[in-house]
């Protein structure tokens with residue numbers, strides 16, 4: 166197994182006689198921290214996990230958290246799936262028969278072939294939330310993509326709203342998606358002021374937490390703008406609570422104050438944004454000359470001057486920032502003037518009614534943010550409302566107004582994934598062996614998939630295969646899956662390491678290897694390192710890796726010739742990458758070298774990765790587009806406050822759209838990783854032992870609910886009966902339950918019944934539909950783009966927190 170013996174690596178921690186180690190992707194890696202862990206083995210058993218030993222500039226990076234440390238218990242957990250299972254009773258009844266792999270794959274293959282003959286290959290839908298199986302772009306994703314493309318299966322998670330809003334801002338403001346997902350958190354270290362906005366990195370993202378601590382020890386002030394008084398609120402120097410989904414009202418008030426007080430960075434705005442571009446009053450489009458050039462106002466010549474599209478440099482010595490003109494009979498003003506007028510109604514007094522933040526607090530916050538030499542807005546994924554795109558765009562707007570972008574210590578993040586430089590492997594020959602033309606998978610938007618399953622038009626969908634994910638639990642609404650989607654399926658296959666809420670409704674459940682048991686290439690994990698994952702132990706029970714699964718399946722459906730390699734051979738193909746940071750490694754990165762050294766530093770530039778470095782943008786104007794022409798058709802050219810879908814904010818003030826009196830929130834829990842780790846009794850114990858709800862004591866008193874009472878939380882979609890805890894951390898108007906507990910842990914109902922169906926017609930709006938068509942128009946919605954569903958996810962919102970509910974005490 167190529168394990169390195171004690172003493173071979175001087176950086177490794179102390180190992181005793183007989184111990185050796187391999188590197189492993191942390192099983193908790195779906196938390197976006199992407200850690201590699203050092204797995205220490207003795208006598209064929211894992212004895213513990215430790216931090217990895219990176220080299221070079223990253224030698225002091227790479228820590229692991231309590232979940233990473235506890236993950237080494239998981240392979241031996243008695244609840245783990247160890248045998249292929251075939252349903253013995255009704256779906257969901259929990260009766261299973263243990264069968265052999267041969268029987269499972271023979272039967273599944275025969276059914277797939279029959280469905281293909283009867284309904285066509287696209288009647289098989291393959292679900293892949295790539296984040297779920299560590300590493301997210303590993304062999305499970307790459308090989309299933311290869312299978313999907315050759316078979317011609319349906320890929321149903323395009324326009325799925327998970328972790329997706331940041332893509333909206335990145336696409337329209339900066340002209341890219343993936344580039345802006347990651348930042349090296351070491352960039353925070355030298356910041357003077359950090360606003361953590363709608364995120365809880367202290368409990369959810371330990372690599373970020375490490376650098377927030379670093380920044381504060383260097384003198385930074387940390388402000389948390391959030392809903393709950395969570396771990397990050399406790400850590401921060403100041404906590405500013407806001408009403409759910411109200412953030413754009415606050416951030417745009419900050420923008421207004423910065424503009425009114427002329428505290429913006431004029432030079433940055435003129436050099437890197439569309440601020441000086443003239444905008445037509447009549448159409449809202451940028452004013453252009455006959456050649457199609459943009460026009461700006463030359464302050465010296467007192468005349469319009471052309472700006473060639475794609476040129477970032479200023480065409481004249483002095484461009485005007487703020488002005489109103491008439492050019493060739495067309496009334497126009499600069500984009501900056503449009504912005505100034507647009508945000509003028511966002512006053513500190515007005516926003517208080519939406520956010521609950523006092524006017525003097527927003528004034529002071531703005532002062533501090535502007536005065537800091539280097540300021541960061543750390544936005545992440547806690548803003549799961551339909552208006553999240555407006556929030557993220559407004560954060561980037563604040564960065565543009567103050568010039569806090571593109572240098573260490575200053576920046577804006579939205580989808581905050583901590584990582585070094587992106588690494589791109591040679592995956593296309595694997596995912597698309599017959600080229601892009603030969604890739605036959607059919608992309609469906611999630612809402613189309615839902616509608617199509619219900620109607621079985623325009624083509625029938627009869628089989629559902631879960632490559633990765635636990636949709637019944639994690640892709641609400643639970644009732645949609647159980648009552649509407651699954652009854653249409655003649656075959657449901659779930660591949661996992663645990664029996665999940667999804668697996669319970671499957672016809673076959675297939676046991677995957679854990680990362681500790683299989684080969685992989687660890688990519689984004691590793692702070693500029695390429696790390697080989699080698700098996701630490703033999704697969705437990707009959708668990709088998711994705712190479713086995715897809716090869717054996719392919720063989721039985723006539724695609725065997727395409728699955729002729731071992732996991733190690735596929736990895737050899739993957740590292741033959743032309744990406745300069747891989748291709749430029751010296752001596753060259755070969756599989757032999759990787760096996761010998763276990764991790765190899767990539768040929769990265771001697772700076773930290775920051776997507777804003779160099780301030781080059783791929784928008785139509787090649788500038789930052791806080792004023793975005795492409796959003797004109799839906800009136801969203803500038804960020805604005807839009808009421809969230811189930812508007813809990815005005816509701817709690819007594820005047821809202823009354824879908825319920827409370828806002829329901831089911832955010833993440835420190836000791837769980839989504840629905841993982843719930844099967845470890847120690848982690849479950851640390852999480853309170855069993856699921857409970859929480860609400861503010863003032864609300865509870867008004868409802869006649871006491872601490873520990875049994876309460877039903879309900880809305881028109883579903884309900885859960887749960888023990889209620891009274892907790893000051895939960896703001897009035899809000900009811901909370903931690904995300905992760907399985908359905909079995911509840912006495913009656915389940916919180917995922919309450920939540921709107923993600924990516925459905927209900928959660929999409931005009932803006933998201935327009936966004937989807939814009940992404941398609943530039944070909945970004947391509948088959949197999951990325952290696953799994955994530956490629957086409959843009960075009961929908963997470964609306965998990967847009968969820969109104971009611972509560973009532975259950976009399977016993």
Ligand SMILES: Nc1nc2c(c(=O)[nH]1)N[C@H]1C(S)=C(S)[C@@H](COP(=O)(O)OP(=O)(O)OC[C@H]3O[C@@H](n4cnc5c(=O)[nH]c(N)nc54)[C@H](O)[C@@H]3O)O[C@H]1N2
Nearest residue numbers: 196363364365369390391392393409410546547835838839
């Ligand atoms: N331990 C652990 N870590 C995880 C995960 C896990 O399951 N467990 N999951 C991972 C995944 S997939 C993700 S996407 C990330 C998400 O991680 P985060 O981005 O940190 O998201 P959440 O923990 O859902 O919510 C963070 C905070 O957002 C705040 N919030 C809610 N509504 C609002 C609002 O309207 N305005 C503002 N300003 N704040 C609001 C709440 O105070 C909440 O504590 O975590 C990752 N990390």
Ligand SMILES: Nc1nc2c(c(=O)[nH]1)N[C@H]1C(S)=C(S)[C@@H](COP(=O)(O)OP(=O)(O)OC[C@H]3O[C@@H](n4cnc5c(=O)[nH]c(N)nc54)[C@H](O)[C@@H]3O)O[C@H]1N2
Nearest residue numbers: 195294297298634635639660661677831832839840841904
């Ligand atoms: N109520 C509520 N719902 C939510 C959220 C919330 O905060 N509240 N958060 C949302 C967010 S941000 C996200 S990202 C999604 C996450 O949704 P999912 O990606 O579906 O969540 P996970 O539970 O991380 O992973 C899914 C499955 O992968 C399995 N798995 C883990 N390791 C392996 C492996 O090595 N091999 C195989 N085959 N399977 C493995 C896990 O056991 C789990 O069953 O949930 C979303 N849903």
Ligand code: SF4
Nearest residue numbers: 191193198200230233
């Ligand atoms: S932060 Fe996440 S990936 Fe890193 S050790 Fe913890 S659970 Fe694992």
Ligand SMILES: [Mo]
Nearest residue numbers: 296327328546
């Ligand atoms: Mo997520």
